Amino acid sequence: MKWWLPQASNSAAETDHLLWGLVLLSFAVLALVFGLMFRYIVKYRAGSGLDRGAVAKKSWIFEITWTAATLLIFFGLFVWGADLYVRLFETPKNALKIYVIAKQWMWKTEHVGGQREINALHVPVGIPIELVMTSEDVIHDFSVPAFRIKHDVLPDRYETLSFTANRPGTYELYCTQFCGLDHSKMVGEVVVLPQPQFQAWLEQNGTGDTLAAAGRILFTRFGCGGCHGSNATGSEIESTVRAPSLAGLYGSPVPLSNGTVTIADERYLHDSIVAPEQQIVAGYAPIMPSFAGQLGEEDLLQLVAYIKSLASERPQ
Amino acid sequence: MSMGMTDMVKISDGAAEGSYLTDGWTLRSWLLSTDHKRIALLYLGSITFFFFIGGAAAALVRLNLIVPEGLLGSAEAYNRLFTMHGVIMVWFFLVPAVPVTLGNFLIPLMLGARDLAFPRLNLFTWYLFITGGAITLWALFVGGVDTGWTFYTPLSTTYSQGHVVLAAVGIFISGFASIATGLNFIVSIHRLRAPGLTWYRMPVFLWSIYSLSVLLVLATPVLAITLLLLALERLFHIGVFDPAIGGDPLLFQHLFWFYSHPAVYIMILPGFGVVSEIIPTFSRKSIFGYKFVVWASVSIAVISFFVWGHHMFVAGTSVYSAVLFSILSYLVAVPSAIKVFNWLGTMHKGFVRFDAPMLYALGFIGLFTIGGLTGLWVAALAADVHLTQTYFVVAHFHYIMVGGMVSAFFGGLHFWWPKITGRMYPEMWARVAALIMFIGFNITFFPQFILGLLGMPRRYFSYSPDFQVLNVLSSAGASVLASAYLLPLAYLTWSLFHGERAPANPWGATGLEWQTTSPPPTVNFVEIPVVTEGPYAYPPPETVHQQNV
Numbered sequence: 001m002k003w004w005l006p007q008a009s010n011s012a013a014e015t016d017h018l019l020w021g022l023v024l025l026s027f028a029v030l031a032l033v034f035g036l037m038f039r040y041i042v043k044y045r046a047g048s049g050l051d052r053g054a055v056a057k058k059s060w061i062f063e064i065t066w067t068a069a070t071l072l073i074f075f076g077l078f079v080w081g082a083d084l085y086v087r088l089f090e091t092p093k094n095a096l097k098i099y100v101i102a103k104q105w106m107w108k109t110e111h112v113g114g115q116r117e118i119n120a121l122h123v124p125v126g127i128p129i130e131l132v133m134t135s136e137d138v139i140h141d142f143s144v145p146a147f148r149i150k151h152d153v154l155p156d157r158y159e160t161l162s163f164t165a166n167r168p169g170t171y172e173l174y175c176t177q178f179c180g181l182d183h184s185k186m187v188g189e190v191v192v193l194p195q196p197q198f199q200a201w202l203e204q205n206g207t208g209d210t211l212a213a214a215g216r217i218l219f220t221r222f223g224c225g226g227c228h229g230s231n232a233t234g235s236e237i238e239s240t241v242r243a244p245s246l247a248g249l250y251g252s253p254v255p256l257s258n259g260t261v262t263i264a265d266e267r268y269l270h271d272s273i274v275a276p277e278q279q280i281v282a283g284y285a286p287i288m289p290s291f292a293g294q295l296g297e298e299d300l301l302q303l304v305a306y307i308k309s310l311a312s313e314r315p316q
Numbered sequence: 317m318s319m320g321m322t323d324m325v326k327i328s329d330g331a332a333e334g335s336y337l338t339d340g341w342t343l344r345s346w347l348l349s350t351d352h353k354r355i356a357l358l359y360l361g362s363i364t365f366f367f368f369i370g371g372a373a374a375a376l377v378r379l380n381l382i383v384p385e386g387l388l389g390s391a392e393a394y395n396r397l398f399t400m401h402g403v404i405m406v407w408f409f410l411v412p413a414v415p416v417t418l419g420n421f422l423i424p425l426m427l428g429a430r431d432l433a434f435p436r437l438n439l440f441t442w443y444l445f446i447t448g449g450a451i452t453l454w455a456l457f458v459g460g461v462d463t464g465w466t467f468y469t470p471l472s473t474t475y476s477q478g479h480v481v482l483a484a485v486g487i488f489i490s491g492f493a494s495i496a497t498g499l500n501f502i503v504s505i506h507r508l509r510a511p512g513l514t515w516y517r518m519p520v521f522l523w524s525i526y527s528l529s530v531l532l533v534l535a536t537p538v539l540a541i542t543l544l545l546l547a548l549e550r551l552f553h554i555g556v557f558d559p560a561i562g563g564d565p566l567l568f569q570h571l572f573w574f575y576s577h578p579a580v581y582i583m584i585l586p587g588f589g590v591v592s593e594i595i596p597t598f599s600r601k602s603i604f605g606y607k608f609v610v611w612a613s614v615s616i617a618v619i620s621f622f623v624w625g626h627h628m629f630v631a632g633t634s635v636y637s638a639v640l641f642s643i644l645s646y647l648v649a650v651p652s653a654i655k656v657f658n659w660l661g662t663m664h665k666g667f668v669r670f671d672a673p674m675l676y677a678l679g680f681i682g683l684f685t686i687g688g689l690t691g692l693w694v695a696a697l698a699a700d701v702h703l704t705q706t707y708f709v710v711a712h713f714h715y716i717m718v719g720g721m722v723s724a725f726f727g728g729l730h731f732w733w734p735k736i737t738g739r740m741y742p743e744m745w746a747r748v749a750a751l752i753m754f755i756g757f758n759i760t761f762f763p764q765f766i767l768g769l770l771g772m773p774r775r776y777f778s779y780s781p782d783f784q785v786l787n788v789l790s791s792a793g794a795s796v797l798a799s800a801y802l803l804p805l806a807y808l809t810w811s812l813f814h815g816e817r818a819p820a821n822p823w824g825a826t827g828l829e830w831q832t833t834s835p836p837p838t839v840n841f842v843e844i845p846v847v848t849e850g851p852y853a854y855p856p857p858e859t860v861h862q863q864n865v
Contacts, residue, residue, distance in 0.1 A: 044665055
């Protein structure tokens with residue numbers, strides 16, 4: 001039996017301060033309530049001959065007092081919890097992206113360099129990590145108690161979860177959103193390595209293509225270049241159909257046919273492949289077929305990684 | 317508790333001349349009765365049955381968790397068991413428990429009326445309820461459902477192998493029983509108050525029932541719509557919830573919690589009502605801050621519609637909505653806190669007696685306070701990120717639902733047992749049961765707070781051996797708790813035949829229900845009473861003391 005969780009992320013200590021604050025407050029209120037209750041039921045038990053005297057008349061003074069006190073304490077807790085939560089959701093700009101794909105009943109993780117893991121995730125200590133997570137089927141939840149974080153992993157969406165591990169070690173990873181038969185087997189481990197060891201680990205496991213290189217192969221195989229091809233993509237085929245160029249697309253604003261402008265982030269690229277009809281680029285005809293069902297989430301990640309790699313080719 | 321038809325016929329053997337129990341001896345006179353008191357007993361038998369089915373499922377769940385690898389040997393069986401436990405307990409015990417039994421029995425008596433506004437509708441709701449219950453039970457027994465009681469999509473719509481649609485149909489049907497019952501109660505309270513019974517002369521119990529009835533009428537249709545969409549999606553793939561066919565799984569969660577959070581208050585508000593009757597009675601003193609207590613109930617009912625998003629802090633909704641739902645969740649906790657202080661204020665300078673109903677009420681205050689305080693933990697956003705979906709949440713809502721609500725239900729059942737049956741229960745046994753229930757409950761659920769803090773996820777068939785000690789402790793507590801629930805089943809049944817005859821007002825309580833005989837005649841009041849003063853008109857403590865001297 002382990003009786004305490006390690007504080008293995010930068011935010012864990014702050015979350016624990018909040019939890020300790022709640023422990024103290026709860027015990028103080030419990031002591032007050034149980035104290036008053038026992039005092040009253042003993043002192044004012046029917047059998048005691050105590051003179052009750054006059055009962056306080058102006059009960060609203062008490063009511064206003066304890067309502068106001070309760071409100072004030074609750075507001076303090078709200079601010080404390082919300083402040084930390086909002087900061088948890090801020091992703092540092094230089095965060096290292098790692099991709100997580102959940103499926104019944106396993107975790108697959110992929111590093112930018114193409115390193116893949118099953119039910120495990122290796123991360124370096126001290127470097128902010130941004131997990132980009134999606135699910136192949138139902139809703140799962142990526143939970144690491146030692147980091148005091150968790151977030152649902154949804155099908156057809158990229159959800160992100162950021163943390164900075166601060167203590168080398170191996171920590172439990174759980175799926176905490178009930179996902180069917182072997183929900184309780186959907187566990188793994190997060191291995192936090194010192195930075196040199198992490199680099200060594202990446203090199204040892206980096207035998208395959210990078211994500212972007214794998215994506216380029218898919219890009220060719222599915223004939224994406226037939227429409228989106230251009231000199232900028234490095235494709236030798238000139239596009240015969242008029243479709244938006246993908247060079248320099250990632251991270252740039254995209255004017256849509258409905259008059260709005262969206263930023264071409266990972267989610268936009270993902271959705272444009274599986275549901276292209278939903279966001280049409282202004283000035284283009286809605287002719288792209290959906291690739292939903294033909295491409296798994298892993299393929300999509302690789303394709304998105306490839307398209308992202310074209311960002312540097314943005315025309316100046 | 318647990319009265320079969322034959323039992324009920326027998327108890328009426330020696331009951332007071334002309335009581336509702338002696339008014340007809342045939343099965344038909346029960347099954348087609350429009351008397352709210354007989355319907356209340358039909359409901360009492362039904363929910364007792366469901367309580368023990370749901371309890372048996374819980375016992376097997378706790379049994380499985382004694383060993384880390386899972387004693388039952390089958391994750392499939394385990395998943396179906398905890399789903400069954402949740403579905404039965406929420407929809408077929410907790411939501412109806414107090415309103416359809418004590419509420420049904422007491423509302424007309426407290427109003428000084430002869431029956432509810434729509435007696436035949438009342439009987440019809442019982443048939444809807446048992447039809448829905450039978451269908452859901454059938455679904456759970458012919459193969460079960462493996463989604464958890466929350467039916468999250470797309471697991472429930474696309475991936476689950478269980479009888480999701482059948483279970484949903486049962487819940488859907490029983491939902492209409494809820495809606496009709498709520499409507500009946502609202503109309504009765506508006507239209508059937510005795511002469512002189514103004515709103516502010518109504519007992520707190522009626523205000524609580526009124527508040528929860530509004531919730532039943534407004535929230536349950538949303539559940540019905542949600543389940544309908546769920547079934548249509550599962551059967552015809554219409555693409556509302558499953559993203560693979562163009563739906564949004566979060567939409568389901570929004571709809572589901574838009575019902576299910578108010579449902580939490582549907583479950584706990586009647587508990588507030590019961591406790592607010594018991595404490596003044598056994599303190600011989602008017603409730604402290606009557607208007608604050610009744611308006612606290614009303615404001616809980618209103619605010620509870622705006623807090624559903626706090627079930628989704630890690631679900632992928634926006635950060636801003638989480639912040640908003642967090643502060644609203646703190647707001648809804650304020651009226652609950654007010655009530656606890658008012659109950660304490662009621663005992664202050666009272667003449668406190670420790671009859672069994674009061675012990676249950678004191679247990680309610682203690683356990684509800686713990687449940688409420690841990691609610692502050694999960695409303696604090698960053699703390700919730702760590703605690704949600706773990707055993708902490710399981711412990712938190714069981715403190716409210718079982719520690720709070722079930723304690724209040726037993727308190728109310730003992731308090732009004734003499735009125736309902738015309739018999740006294742054995743006081744000593746009842747006090748022992750109340751005590752064991754409190755102790756067993758804490759041994760069962762307190763360790764789960766620690767398990768949650770240590771990160772143990774809920775709904776796990778097998779778990780890390782690190783968590784075994786606390787799980788064994790929790791299961792041990794569950795066996796104590798189970799025996800505490802069997803005790804009232806035994807001694808209350810015994811009292812039906814051998815209990816001392818109850819006088820009209822054994823507790824010396826105020827309230828119109830105590831002014832008629834125990835058990836009441838079919839017409840409730842031979843002469844409709846006229847109300848001339850507020851509820852809980854106990855003599856001021858200082859005058860009582862002088863009289864004692």
